[in-house]
Amino acid sequence: MTTSPRRVRFPGISSEAYEHPFAQAALSTVRKAKGFDLVLRKVMGAPGEAAMRMHHLACAVKVGDTQFRRLNQVMGEAAHILDVVEPPSLYVNRSIGFNAVTIGFDKPFIVLGSDLIDSMNDDEIRFVVGHELGHAISGHALYESVAWFLAAIGAGGLHGVPGGPLVLKGIELGLQDWGRKSELSGDRAGLLVGQDLEVAIRTLMKLAGGRQTEEMNPSAFLEQAAEFQDATGLRNRIVKWMMPSSDHPLLVVRAAELDRWVRDGAYGRIVHEGDYPLRGESASVKAHLAEGIGGVGRGRASRDSAEGTAGTLLGRLGGAAGGSTRGFFGRPPQ
Structure with a gap:
């Protein structure tokens, strides 16, 4: 393993230090929907997590x-x-190829695709692992499971929910929108672990353009986000209609938003000043669930400007690029 520079450790750090405000807002909206508590209880009572763990014990290599x-x-x-x-x-x-995914809530585990490992160096893998670890700490896999559950059973497959199929479909679409935005939170966690913005952006570039990073330029890649922002501003409806299927990640947006987080000083306050919320000081997803399915606290991340790159682009695109069960690159595991 290559020798790496000394990285800052964050004792007692809460997941709210890296939760993106747009992901928090999207999840808060979904959690207020009538019937969401019932759906959540159904998923938490299902044996899916244990079955998936057994599957990987049988069909994958445990690190x-x-x-x-x-x-x-x-x-x-x-x-x-x-x-x-x-x-x-x-x-x-x-079997999951160029991807990584976090599975489970009570005892989550992380799966890395062999193609991803073959394509990444140690620092890039560190960013990916940090990204997935952030999802695990935050309990994101539970909500992804709810979205998968709703997609699997269909709008009419769950009885007793106020509003019926229409409400269930709204919850499903809302969770898809949140799932896409939660990748911004995972990227922040990955950057806190790797502590190298260039590596983080290069990792995202590899999915967009393959392994030949010597043929790509991080600055030019970030400029694509500005170009994309201009395009969505001028032709919003057309762009929505032409967006790829729901499993397609907005990689330039993720890269640009991570760059903005560094430039606006929020990342530096955590790494260089030790200014971050501690566990117990803020209400995490898991804490709210333990209390009986409460709301998600906004925390320090709410200081971030709502006029950032992600706010503009993700707000305009709405749920057009959501996905039901997400891995590192926004694609569901096969």
């Missing part, structure tokens, strides 16, 4: 001291930086 030692070390470093005492189990699975 540890004797298997994929390099990845095991990266996970240990990421957990140390974000102050996670018991990090999620990590698996390598060929």
Whole structure:
């Protein structure tokens, strides 16, 4: 494993330090929907998490001291930086390709695709692992499971929900919108772990353009976001209609928004000044669930400007590029 610079550790850091305000707002809206509590209880009572864990024990390679030692070390470093005492189990699975995904809520685990590992260097993998660890800490996989559950059973497959199929479809679409925006939160967690913006942007570029990063330019890639913003501003309805299917991630938006987070000083306050919310001081997703499905606190992230790149683009595009069950690149695991 390559020697890396000393990285800052964040003792007691709350997930609200990196939760993006647009993701928080989207989730808060969905949680207020009539019938959401019932759907959530249905999903939490289902045996899906245990079944998925058994599937990966049988069909994937579990990372540890004797298997994929390099990845095991990266996970240990990421957990140390974000102050996670018991990090999620990590698996390598060929079937999910160039992707990574976090599964489960009670005891989440992370799966990395073998194609992704083959395409990334240590620093890039560190960003990916940090991204997924952020999802695990925040309990995002539960809400992704709700979206998957609704998509699987269909609008008429769950009885007793006020408003019936129409309300259920609204919840499903709202969760798809939140899921896309939650990738911005995961990217922030990945940057806190890797602490190298260039690496983070390069990692996102690799999905957009492949492995030949020597043929790509991070600055030019960020300029694409500005060009895209201009296009959506002038032809909003046309762009919505022409957007790809729901599993397509807005990679230039993610890169630009991560760059904005650094430029506006929020990232620096966490890393260089140690200014971040602590667990117990803020209401995390898991804490609210333990209290009986309450609202999601806004935390320090609400200081971020609503006029940022993500706010403009994601607000205009709405749910056009959402997805039901997300991995690192916004694509559902196969």
